Amino acid sequence: MHKHLFNFFLLSLFFIAPPTAATETVRLQLKWQHQFQFAGYYAAKELGYYSAAGLDVQIIEAAPDIDPAKAVLQGKAEYGVGNSSLLLLRNAGEPILVLAVIFQHSPYVILARQYNTSQNIHDLANKRLMVEPLSDELVAYLKHEGLPLDGFELVEYKHNIENFISGKVDAISAYITDEPWILEKKGIPFHSYSPRSAGIDFYGDNLFTTDSELEQHPERARKFLEASLLGWQYAMDHQEEIVDLIIEKYSKRKDRESLLFEAKKMQQLMHPEIINIGYMLPGRWQHIAETYADLGMLPENILLDDFLYNTDQQHDYFWFYIAAATALLIIMIITAVTVRFSKLNKKLARLLLLKSQFANIGESVNNISHQWKQPLNELGIQLMLIETILNNSHRSDKEKSEIKKITGKSHDILEFMANTVDVFGHLLKTSNKNANIQPEIIIKDLLQLVRDSFKIHKITITSELDETIQFNGNSTQLAHAILCILNNARDIFCERNTTSPHIHIHLYEDSNNIHIDITDNAGGIKAEPIDKIFKLGFSNKKMTDSGVGLYITKQLIEKKFCGKIHAENIDSGAVFKISIPLLCN
Numbered sequence: 001m002h003k004h005l006f007n008f009f010l011l012s013l014f015f016i017a018p019p020t021a022a023t024e025t026v027r028l029q030l031k032w033q034h035q036f037q038f039a040g041y042y043a044a045k046e047l048g049y050y051s052a053a054g055l056d057v058q059i060i061e062a063a064p065d066i067d068p069a070k071a072v073l074q075g076k077a078e079y080g081v082g083n084s085s086l087l088l089l090r091n092a093g094e095p096i097l098v099l100a101v102i103f104q105h106s107p108y109v110i111l112a113r114q115y116n117t118s119q120n121i122h123d124l125a126n127k128r129l130m131v132e133p134l135s136d137e138l139v140a141y142l143k144h145e146g147l148p149l150d151g152f153e154l155v156e157y158k159h160n161i162e163n164f165i166s167g168k169v170d171a172i173s174a175y176i177t178d179e180p181w182i183l184e185k186k187g188i189p190f191h192s193y194s195p196r197s198a199g200i201d202f203y204g205d206n207l208f209t210t211d212s213e214l215e216q217h218p219e220r221a222r223k224f225l226e227a228s229l230l231g232w233q234y235a236m237d238h239q240e241e242i243v244d245l246i247i248e249k250y251s252k253r254k255d256r257e258s259l260l261f262e263a264k265k266m267q268q269l270m271h272p273e274i275i276n277i278g279y280m281l282p283g284r285w286q287h288i289a290e291t292y293a294d295l296g297m298l299p300e301n302i303l304l305d306d307f308l309y310n311t312d313q314q315h316d317y318f319w320f321y322i323a324a325a326t327a328l329l330i331i332m333i334i335t336a337v338t339v340r341f342s343k344l345n346k347k348l349a350r351l352l353l354l355k356s357q358f359a360n361i362g363e364s365v366n367n368i369s370h371q372w373k374q375p376l377n378e379l380g381i382q383l384m385l386i387e388t389i390l391n392n393s394h395r396s397d398k399e400k401s402e403i404k405k406i407t408g409k410s411h412d413i414l415e416f417m418a419n420t421v422d423v424f425g426h427l428l429k430t431s432n433k434n435a436n437i438q439p440e441i442i443i444k445d446l447l448q449l450v451r452d453s454f455k456i457h458k459i460t461i462t463s464e465l466d467e468t469i470q471f472n473g474n475s476t477q478l479a480h481a482i483l484c485i486l487n488n489a490r491d492i493f494c495e496r497n498t499t500s501p502h503i504h505i506h507l508y509e510d511s512n513n514i515h516i517d518i519t520d521n522a523g524g525i526k527a528e529p530i531d532k533i534f535k536l537g538f539s540n541k542k543m544t545d546s547g548v549g550l551y552i553t554k555q556l557i558e559k560k561f562c563g564k565i566h567a568e569n570i571d572s573g574a575v576f577k578i579s580i581p582l583l584c585n
Contacts, residue, residue, distance in 0.1 A: 024220055025056045029068045029077035034061050034251035036262040037177065037205065038081065039242045040102070040277070044231025046245055053223035061251075064159040069096060072210060079209050079224060084202045084288050085134040090307045091298055095211035099225050099309045100278035102232065103204030103269045105196060108135045110142075111164065111179060112171040114189035120456055121145055121193045127170035130155040130163060135173045137202040140291045141195035146457075146494055177265040181258050202288050203280065204269065214309070225278070225309075232277045236270065239263040282308060437475045439507055439514065440465040446479050447505075450486060457494055461486075463505040469514055471582055473561055481556040484549040485518050485576050492522040509582075513563075516578040524569040533567060 030038050041059055044050050050057045060077060062068065068080035069089055073096070084106070089096045112124055122145065129152040131138060139149060155169050161179050164172045165188060174180070176192065183190050195202070207228060214221050235242045243259040254262075270277060285304050292298035447461055454461060486503065493501040498521065506517040527533050534554040557563040562584035567576050 023051070023054055023056050024217075025058065026079065026220065026224060027058045027060055027077035029060045029066070029071045029080040030062045031068045031081045031083070031205070032062050033253060034246060035178075035254055036239075036243060036246060036259045036266065037175075039235035039239075039246065039263070040232025041228060042231070042245060042250060043235040043238075043242055044227045046249070047231065047234060049227040049230045050224070053227045055220070055224060055227065057224070069094075069208075072096075072208070078213050079207065081205055082208055083134055083136075083204060083206065085136055086206060086208055087285070087289060087292065087304075087307065088136075088297060091302055096208055096307070097211055097214060097309055098206045098208045098280070098307060099221070100207045100229065101203045101205075101280040102207060102277065103266070104271055104275055104279075105269045106137050106202040106204040107175040107177050107265070107269055108132075108138050108195065108202075108204070109174055109176045110138055110171055110193040111174045111183070112191045112193065113164070113167070114191055119191060122147065122456060124171050125151055126153065128153045128155055128168070130157050130169045130172045132157050132173040136292065136295070136297070137195045137200055138173050140200050140295055141193075141198050143295060144198045144200065144494075146497060177262045177269070181261045200291055201284070202291075203284065206280075207278075211306070221309075229276075229278045233272065236263075236267065236272045236277070239267075280308065434472050434474050436470055437473050437478070438467075438470050439478060439516065440467045440469060442475050442479050443482065443505060443507060443516075446482055446486075450483070454486075454490060457490060457501065459490060459493055459501040459503065461503045461505065463507070465505070465507040466509060469507060469509050471514055471580065472584070473580070477556050477560050481553045481578070482516070482518070484553040488549055489518075489520040489522055492520070496523055498522050512582060514580045514582065516580075517575055518578075519570065519573065519575040521572040523573055525567055525574045530567050530569070534565070 028041060030041075034042075038059070041057070045057055045059060060071075068077075068082050069086060071077050072080040073089075073094055079099075081102075086096050086098060110121070110124075112119070112121075112127075115123070121142075125147055129149075131149070131154070142148065155163065157173075161172065161174070161182055163169045164179075165183070165186065172179075176194070180190070180192065207225070209221060239260065243256055243263065246259060247256060282304060285308065289298055289302055289304065290300075293300045293302075443463060443465060447463065451461075482505075489501075489503055492498075500521075502521050504517075504519045506515075506519070508515050525533060534550050554565055557565045557578055557580070561580045563578060563580035565576065565578050567574055
């Protein structure tokens with residue numbers, strides 16, 4: 001309700017602001033043909049948001065040979081819709097500037113022909129692949145999975161899916177909002193692979209302009225952006241209405257049913273119910289830049305200051321009116337704020353507690369996200385298998401049994417992820433309750449959890465576990481400590497393309513201590529000194545996002561188990577040695 005009230009006040013500003021001297025004509029270059037993908041711009045034009053802002057906006061449909069960025073840079077349009085490769089152009093010296101992000105997640109996926117229900121992306125090696133130019137997140141994804149483009153039989157990209165349908169290619173880049181609908185209607189079985197499953201999360205359909213447009217027409221740029229975002233909010237709130245508008249005034253290329261499918265998928269990419277449309281986070285763009293750097297397409301540590309539009313730097317009267325509208329809005333929602341104040345106050349107190357004990361909140365959030373990454377990948381694999389089986393119209397008893405098995409494992413993974421928050425909560429508290437635990441059972445359960453993911457990378461794990469060992473401690477904390485080491489080994493295996501990757505876990509005890517040795521054959525630790533790997537923020541892996549896993553392992557072992565952990569190199573790799581005293585004072 002609050003969001004709609006705010007949008008009402010925002011829209012009213014166009015009518016209470018000083019009248020525009022004359023209507024200005026601007027052009028918006030789309031990145032593809034008319035469809036729901038650009039619904040917000042149609043809504044802004046047809047509902048009068050642009051005209052109320054003093055703008056006559058011409059929306060230009062793209063053809064297969066049209067590059068929106070080039071069109072804008074050549075002066076054929078003032079604004080355009082592009083993907084994250086705009087970052088490459090900026091680094092190359094082109095005066096590109098991103099105004100807003102429409103898709104919080106890139107719609108790019110890889111669609112592969114289904115040969116069996118258990119296939120995965122690694123089965124695409126040496127197959128025929130057709131990849132759209134500038135779909136860099138897909139290139140990064142394949143590289144992350146150990147499948148560089150030179151390992152495929154590349155086929156020249158065509159802007160249709162007929163080559164895939166006819167069997168001329170085995171896999172194709174696609175929009176999750178578009179091509180899957182065609183395949184489903186034709187009854188063609190397929191698998192969909194998303195870069196997000198590997199932690200590669202690019203923005204999609206970015207609204208951009210040039211430095212000169214912003215410098216010479218700052219007010220026009222501001223009004224165009226605000227009217228566009230209002231149009232997007234309306235479009236996502238009134239999807240069926242805008243679908244009818246597209247068919248009536250813009251294009252009959254897609255039918256109503258397919259446009260509604262597109263809108264539904266876009267909802268999942270945009271999350272307009274929780275994220276303001278247009279919002280972009282500099283940290284996400286920095287992550288994208290780092291991914292490009294890993295691909296060798298950008299230098300490391302580039303600056304993004306001139307690449308992202310900063311509304312705070314624009315000198316205009318907009319915020320004067322916002323202040324007045326906000327004052328009225330505060331009066332209207334004061335009762336709701338009062339009701340929620342108690343809950344918010346409690347949340348704030350918890351955050352302050354985290355801050356005081358862990359230096360800053362951001363660190364603990366990074367720790368949680370780092371630990372969730374592997375379970376999320378696992379869950380994605382399980383749900384993909386479910387979807388594949390459900391897509392078959394006739395399911396045998398064996399398939400039904402397999403569904404029950406997979407869903408059961410998915411629930412186990414979700415429960416494991418939920419426990420992650422408790423783990424870090426316990427880490428930040430001065431004390432927590434322990435219980436008598438059997439590490440042999442914990443390790444076996446953990447290996448069962450990660451088995452499928454490690455199998456994808458052809459990593460074998462063996463173990464030698466003493467079943468009689470018991471001690472007092474927290475089972476989830478021990479599981480996460482071991483999981484960090486396993487994930488670290490897996491990442492090193494993938495980065496170094498280790499032949500026959502193998503991990504061995506040895507659990508044993510002496511008169512005073514319990515010992516857990518985790519050995520790999522990944523070629524050893526390169527850091528000097530070796531103990532540097534346990535420092536916060538350090539990582540000797542290229543594909544990394546935080547460098548906190550081994551740091552957290554050390555904190556858990558030392559602070560929660562009164563133990564010690566160190567690493568050393570051996571002939572073929574490295575061994576992590578955990579020592580936990582039977583009695584912890």
